[in-house]
Amino acid sequence: MILYEAYNLDASNPYTMFDVHDLIWELHFHRAYECVFVCSGEICCRIEHETYHAKPGMLLFVMPNQLHSLTTSGTSHCYILRFSPELIGHFHNSYLDRIPRDSCFAFRSSEDIINFYLSQKAKPQNIYVLKALLYKICGELVEHTDFLYRRNSSKDLLIYSLLDYIHKHYTDKCSLRTAAEDCCCDYYYASKTFIKYTGISFVDYVNNLRVQKACYLIKNTNDTCMDISLNCGFTSLRSFNRNFLKYCRCTPSEYAHANHA
Known part of the structure; x- marks a missing residue:
């Protein structure tokens, strides 16, 4: 990633x-x-x-x-x-x-x-x-x-643009289709290039990034899980919990307990 x-x-x-x-x-x-x-x-x-x-x-x-x-x-x-x-x-x-x-x-x-x-x-x-x-x-x-x-290929430049888009929009609705449109690129070409460079899909990348940002907030703030999930771009607490467990192998509550002990 x-x-x-x-x-x-x-x-x-x-x-x-x-x-x-x-x-x-x-x-x-x-x-x-x-x-x-x-x-x-x-x-x-x-x-x-x-x-x-x-x-x-x-x-x-x-x-x-x-x-x-x-x-x-x-x-x-x-x-x-x-x-x-x-x-x-x-x-x-x-x-x-x-x-x-x-x-x-x-x-x-x-x-x-x-x-x-x-x-x-x-x-x-x-x-x-x-x-x-x-x-x-x-x-x-x-x-x-x-x-x-330095010689960057067109694919290198596309990856930089897609990642820059994700960084700016991961807290909102962040889809490959809107990212590709923003980069003036074909959706299917962007999808294929992104997976080739990162090894994972655009959606998995965005959710992984959101979970990493959530980990930081859990460690460094007293915000509730609901507030953190919304601030990191998840549309529901259920989606937040599911993705957190997927990438961290534990629940947000378990992570908070381990890092605030």
């Missing part, structure tokens, strides 16, 4: 960093840059049509709007740094329409990433400290590989 993640990174919130164990993220894309530094284990990363196997000490570099997934076989530990293009303005403008030939490399300054994560947990870091780290990463990437001009 591909997730479209519209991270609102701006001048007041230019980056986010995660300390992640046993990473499994489905195929997705977003406007931000993303760096994944592997501390232990092995992470399999698909970036568009390439697959990488990153081991400890290696860094994966994902450009804005590149489709990518991250999975672990066994156990893993990594740091993920996601940041706004504006933080590396010179690099971003220089390689705006290009992508790395090889997006995985051994990062020589690994301690800098670890130290930055530990220090920013204690207090917000000076923005220039972050920029120094990011440009060091960019510098090693440029030394490691050359860059290719």
Whole structure:
């Protein structure tokens, strides 16, 4: 499943960093840059049509709007740094329409990433400290590989458009027919292309996304299941419960109890 993640990174919130164990993220894309530094284990990363196997000490570099997934076989530990293009303005403008030939490399300054994560947990870091780290990463990437001009096929562009439509309309009536019309595309062609890229139907994708959004609301709000179901685009509590059980293997009430205990 591909997730479209519209991270609102701006001048007041230019980056986010995660300390992640046993990473499994489905195929997705977003406007931000993303760096994944592997501390232990092995992470399999698909970036568009390439697959990488990153081991400890290696860094994966994902450009804005590149489709990518991250999975672990066994156990893993990594740091993920996601940041706004504006933080590396010179690099971003220089390689705006290009992508790395090889997006995985051994990062020589690994301690800098670890130290930055530990220090920013204690207090917000000076923005220039972050920029120094990011440009060091960019510098090693440029030394490691050359860059290719980005070429998106018509099917790639259609998938981006369909996912963007879903992201904007999943809380309302969101059908493939209306999405295809919005993208000026034949309904049957859109259906076939969507299943080929995502592995599931448009309806399953939308309901899965709604359930994931519902999980977030259950964890982080005190809203009732009825309110959450309506806010996530389900037309009835029955439909919400059925889809939640399908994708989470438990009921919303069971999920709430497990995450509020």
